[in-house]
Amino acid sequence: MPTVREIEQALFEAAPGELAGQWDNVGHLVGFPEREVNRVLVALDVTPEVVDEAIRAGVELIVAHHPVMNVRWHEGEMQTLRDDTRLGRLLITMIQNGVSAICMHTNLDAAQGGVNDVLAEALGLENIRPLGDDGIGRMGELPETMALGDLLALVKERLKPNGIRFCDAGREIRTVAVGGGACGDYFPCALDKGADAFVTSDVKYNQFLDAKALGLTIIDAGHYPTEDVVCPALVDYLRERFPGLEVEKSVSHREVIEYYV
Numbered sequence: 001m002p003t004v005r006e007i008e009q010a011l012f013e014a015a016p017g018e019l020a021g022q023w024d025n026v027g028h029l030v031g032f033p034e035r036e037v038n039r040v041l042v043a044l045d046v047t048p049e050v051v052d053e054a055i056r057a058g059v060e061l062i063v064a065h066h067p068v069m070n071v072r073w074h075e076g077e078m079q080t081l082r083d084d085t086r087l088g089r090l091l092i093t094m095i096q097n098g099v100s101a102i103c104m105h106t107n108l109d110a111a112q113g114g115v116n117d118v119l120a121e122a123l124g125l126e127n128i129r130p131l132g133d134d135g136i137g138r139m140g141e142l143p144e145t146m147a148l149g150d151l152l153a154l155v156k157e158r159l160k161p162n163g164i165r166f167c168d169a170g171r172e173i174r175t176v177a178v179g180g181g182a183c184g185d186y187f188p189c190a191l192d193k194g195a196d197a198f199v200t201s202d203v204k205y206n207q208f209l210d211a212k213a214l215g216l217t218i219i220d221a222g223h224y225p226t227e228d229v230v231c232p233a234l235v236d237y238l239r240e241r242f243p244g245l246e247v248e249k250s251v252s253h254r255e256v257i258e259y260y261v
Contacts, residue, residue, distance in 0.1 A: 003034050004028060005028065008033075008102050010242070017107055018107075019107040019135060020106045024072075026103055026107050028100065029067060029068055029069060030091060030095070031094065031095070031099065037061045039247075041053060042231050042249050043231065044253060045066045046062055046101050050253050053251070053253075055097045055099065061100045062101045065105060065115070065231070067105050068101050069087060111135075113233065114230060115181070115227055119227075120138040123159075124143060124158075125141060126142075131190060137183055138179075141175055145172045148197075148217060151176075151219070160225060161221045161222045162255050162259055163257075165219075167208045168212070169211070169212050169214075176196065177195040177199070177200075181201055181226060184204055187200075187203075190216060197218070198211070198216060200220060201220050201222050202223055222255065
C-alpha cells in the first residue's frame with residue numbers, strides 16, 4: 001500500500017505546489033510521512049467531526065482542501081500545541097490516533113481539473129477557460145441563454161446550498177464566471193471578460209453594489225457548496241491512482257452555515 005508521502009506526491013502531480021498562494025500552507029501538514037495507508041477520508045475541512053469519523057473507520061489519512069493549520073487563519077493558536085485550544089486539541093487527537101492530513105488548497109483551486117473546473121462542469125458550462133491570470137476561477141457558456149430565476153434554480157439543484165444570496169443586474173445570462181470559495185475580488189475580472197453572471201461565495205456588500213451598478217449579476221452560493229464539489233473528484237483520482245486503496249468522502253462534514261428567512 002502507498003505511504004502518506006507517496007499519496008502527497010501523487011496529489012502534487014495533480015495540483016502542483018507552486019500554484020499555491022505564497023501565504024498558503026499545502027501538502028502533508030500532520031502525521032507520519034512513511035506510514036502505509038489503507039484507508040483515506042476526503043473532506044473539505046479537517047474538523048473534529050471529520051477526525052472522529054476517521055478514527056472510527058480506522059482511517060490513516062485525511063485528504064482535505066482547506067489547510068488544517070495556516071498562519072493567516074491560526075496565527076495565535078500555532079504558537080503552542082495544547083489540548084485546551086481548539087486547534088491544539090484537534091492536532092493532538094490526530095497524532096494520538098495515528099491520523100495524518102494532506103491539504104491541497106489554492107493549488108487545487110488553480111489546477112486543471114481542480115475546484116474551479118469541477119464547479120464549472122457541475123453547472124454545465126461549455127468552452128471552459130481561465131478567469132484570473134493566476135489560474136483562479138473559470139468562465140464558460142451555458143448551453144442556452146437563461147433568465148436569472150432559471151440559473152438560480154440550476155445552482156440550487158447542482159450545488160445544493162442551504163441558501164443563495166444574489167444581486168440581479170437585469171440581463172439574460174449566457175456567459176458565466178465561477179470562483180469556488182471566497183472569490184468576490186474577481187468580479188471586476190469577470191466583468192472585463194464579458195461575463196453576464198458570476199457564481200462564487202463570501203461576497204461583500206460593496207461588491208454586490210458595485211457589480212449590480214456595472215451590469216454583472218452575482219450569485220453567492222456559499223463557500224462550502226462551491227468548493228465541496230471537488231471532493232468526489234479527489235476520491236475518484238485517488239482510487240484510480242492507487243487501486244486497492246479504500247477512499248471515501250466524509251459523511252459527517254456538511255455545510256455549517258444555515259439561513260433563517
